[in-house]
Amino acid sequence: MGVGIQVEDLNAWYGSTHTLQDINLHIPANHATALIGPSGCGKSTFVRCLNRMHETNPIARATGVVKMGEIDIYREASPVEIRRRVGMVFQRPNPFPTMSIYDNVISGLKLNGFRNRRILDETVERSLKQAALWEEVKDDLKKKSGASLSGGQQQRMCIARALAVDPEVLLMDEPASALDPVSTSKIEDLIFQLKTQYTIVIVTHNMQQAARVAENTGFFLNGKLVEFDSTHKIFTNPRDKRTEDYITGRFG
Amino acid sequence: MSTQPIQAQPLGDPRKPSRANILRRYTADRIVSGLAVLATVIVLAPLAAILFYLVYKGASSLNLAFFTHVPAPVGEEGGGMANAIVGSSLVLLLASLMGIPVGIAAGVYLSEFGRGKFLGNAVRFTADVLNGVPSIVMGITIYSLVVKPQRHYSALAGGIALAIMMIPTVTRTTEEMLATVPLAIREAALGLGVPKWRTAVSVSLRTASPGIITGCMLAFARVAGETAPLLFTAFGNQFWSFNLNEPIAALPLQIFVYAISPYDEWHRLAWAGALVLIVLIMVSVTLVRVFANRGVLKGGS
Numbered sequence: 066m067g068v069g070i071q072v073e074d075l076n077a078w079y080g081s082t083h084t085l086q087d088i089n090l091h092i093p094a095n096h097a098t099a100l101i102g103p104s105g106c107g108k109s110t111f112v113r114c115l116n117r118m119h120e121t122n123p124i125a126r127a128t129g130v131v132k133m134g135e136i137d138i139y140r141e142a143s144p145v146e147i148r149r150r151v152g153m154v155f156q157r158p159n160p161f162p163t164m165s166i167y168d169n170v171i172s173g174l175k176l177n178g179f180r181n182r183r184i185l186d187e188t189v190e191r192s193l194k195q196a197a198l199w200e201e202v203k204d205d206l207k208k209k210s211g212a213s214l215s216g217g218q219q220q221r222m223c224i225a226r227a228l229a230v231d232p233e234v235l236l237m238d239e240p241a242s243a244l245d246p247v248s249t250s251k252i253e254d255l256i257f258q259l260k261t262q263y264t265i266v267i268v269t270h271n272m273q274q275a276a277r278v279a280e281n282t283g284f285f286l287n288g289k290l291v292e293f294d295s296t297h298k299i300f301t302n303p304r305d306k307r308t309e310d311y312i313t314g315r316f317g
Numbered sequence: 318m319s320t321q322p323i324q325a326q327p328l329g330d331p332r333k334p335s336r337a338n339i340l341r342r343y344t345a346d347r348i349v350s351g352l353a354v355l356a357t358v359i360v361l362a363p364l365a366a367i368l369f370y371l372v373y374k375g376a377s378s379l380n381l382a383f384f385t386h387v388p389a390p391v392g393e394e395g396g397g398m399a400n401a402i403v404g405s406s407l408v409l410l411l412a413s414l415m416g417i418p419v420g421i422a423a424g425v426y427l428s429e430f431g432r433g434k435f436l437g438n439a440v441r442f443t444a445d446v447l448n449g450v451p452s453i454v455m456g457i458t459i460y461s462l463v464v465k466p467q468r469h470y471s472a473l474a475g476g477i478a479l480a481i482m483m484i485p486t487v488t489r490t491t492e493e494m495l496a497t498v499p500l501a502i503r504e505a506a507l508g509l510g511v512p513k514w515r516t517a518v519s520v521s522l523r524t525a526s527p528g529i530i531t532g533c534m535l536a537f538a539r540v541a542g543e544t545a546p547l548l549f550t551a552f553g554n555q556f557w558s559f560n561l562n563e564p565i566a567a568l569p570l571q572i573f574v575y576a577i578s579p580y581d582e583w584h585r586l587a588w589a590g591a592l593v594l595i596v597l598i599m600v601s602v603t604l605v606r607v608f609a610n611r612g613v614l615k616g617g618s
Contacts, residue, residue, distance in 0.1 A: 118507065
């Protein structure tokens with residue numbers, strides 16, 4: 066089951082660039098939350114702060130409090146623990162090129178030393194079914210390289226890979242921006258189903274996509290969270306003039 | 318984005334290249350292709366010439382005895398280089414077992430952990446300098462560090478000398494090959510909660526392994542023919558020896574001894590030894606490639 070995320074006074078820097086400024090928001094459990102905003106506004110940095118991927122860059126740092134359920138992820142857990150509980154799907158599909166489809170899906174468990182074959186087999190089947198890819202690949206699981214799938218299939222495989230470690234939160238950084246419309250709609254259907262079991266945070270440039278999949282939407286601009294509200298409210302009656310300008314296409 | 322339909326250009330449009338222009342492009346294409354082929358031939362010619370000359374000079378001395386007998390004493394006919402072939406294999410195996418793991422580990426450090434750090438830069442600089450150390454210097458150094466304290470020449474000392482010569486090549490190719498692994502792939506692993514060391518070993522290193530294997534093979538092939546570092550370390554041996562603590566025969570040493578001898582028979586054996594050495598290097602490099610390519614999944618990008 067998913068957990069809610071409470072963010073308090075989050076600030077982030079890349080070198081001397083202040084990319085996130087005083088972010089406060091609550092991401093409810095088992096819902097999809099969309100983050101929109103123009104390029105370079107800090108959306109990606111924000112989600113990377115939620116699983117401590119931000120700090121893998123040597124010049125990056127962050128301050129503030131991020132609570133996942135009861136745990137303060139910056140003070141009460143190691144990055145490795147947090148990343149096991151917070152899955153991440155990236156903008157471009159990033160399969161492990163040397164691994165089969167099977168090994169790709171199971172990599173999170175295998176690379177952490179998990180070896181029970183029966184459970185691995187079950188997890189691969191469950192995750193691929195959750196990611197709506199099982200029927201397409203079940204005959205080639207160990208024969209084909211993960212990199213041999215089409216872009217849309219690769220992205221669903223990456224979602225399966227993230228789900229295989231049984232996370233509570235799923236972060237998706239523009240998961241469909243490199244995909245064609247058919248694959249995009251498959252990913253959106255998937256988000257619809259997954260949000261009943263996981264807390265989903267999705268960064269997107271596509272406002273229709275935010276409107277379709279997310280209950281709540283946050284609008285970022287220049288490193289600040291301008292507005293955060295129910296998706297319906299944001300798209301029909303935003304409080305802030307800048308939000309309105311952005312969603313009506315007057316800038317960005 | 319423009320929404321105007323693309324229209325077919327009418328014939329005789331000024332944007333259509335002229336005949337002279339097409340001819341010029343065609344000629345330039347041919348010239349560049351021709352130069353590339355010429356360069357390839359220039360690269361291949363010395364190798365072909367060496368192989369041809371070795372076969373011409375050495376093949377006649379090759380017989381079963383060459384591969385089964387130890388060198389004959391001066392004045393006696395026949396004899397072979399069996400002990401040198403086995404000795405070279407042993408010394409090279411020893412060198413690879415020591416040099417490749419150390420070289421790869423240092424390369425992983427440089428690429429994954431030591432970026433921009435003082436120690437990283439120091440290791441990189443040392444590796445580059447080590448690469449330029451003349452092999453005879455390596456031989457003398459190991460002589461004073463290993464052979465003198467032990468008071469005897471040994472296969473082990475030879476293996477150490479060659480291992481140190483392999484390390485810089487292996488280290489630098491490992492580092493360079495790891496640098497070609499996309500950041501996205503490392504992030505995929507880190508994002509799954511895989512610790513950094515495990516990501517470096519099981520994901521980055523594995524993804525870069527074809528290039529790293531090539532680097533190891535280059536290092537191997539380079540030291541396989543080295544004579545100078547073995548002169549004061551492995552020393553050479555006219556008899557069978559499987560003891561790593563004793564002087565051992567090696568093909569390059571045997572070739573050297575035979576080549577500077579005054580006997581025609583020994584000269585012929587030296588040519589044969591050189592031929593065998595080159596063929597053995599080619600065979601082992603090919604075998605490693607074949608085995609390394611096994612189990613690689615088809616259809617990858």
